[in-house]
Amino acid sequence: METVKAVFAGAAFVAGLLILFYTLFSYEDEEKKVKSWFDAAWIALKDKDQGIATRLGEFLRKLLNGLNRYLQDCMAQSWCLSGL
Numbered sequence: 001m002e003t004v005k006a007v008f009a010g011a012a013f014v015a016g017l018l019i020l021f022y023t024l025f026s027y028e029d030e031e032k033k034v035k036s037w038f039d040a041a042w043i044a045l046k047d048k049d050q051g052i053a054t055r056l057g058e059f060l061r062k063l064l065n066g067l068n069r070y071l072q073d074c075m076a077q078s079w080c081l082s083g084l
């Protein structure tokens with residue numbers, strides 16, 4: 001367990017150093033490109049999550065509407081047959 005913590009701490013340290021060197025030695029255009037890439041990735045991730053929820057909601061709505069119509073038809077037919 002201690003080895004895993006040490007590996008993650010080392011990886012975080014190296015990533016921090018890379019980010020520090022990048023911010024110190026990169027040009028403004030490069031920073032804008034990286035920022036726009038992160039923004040686009042974040043928006044795509046959020047849209048994907050919302051898209052899945054929307055599609056699932058639409059599927060459930062159609063399923064329940066169909067089930068509702070089916071049950072209403074069954075009840076209507078059984079009431080009609082019971083009156084005969």
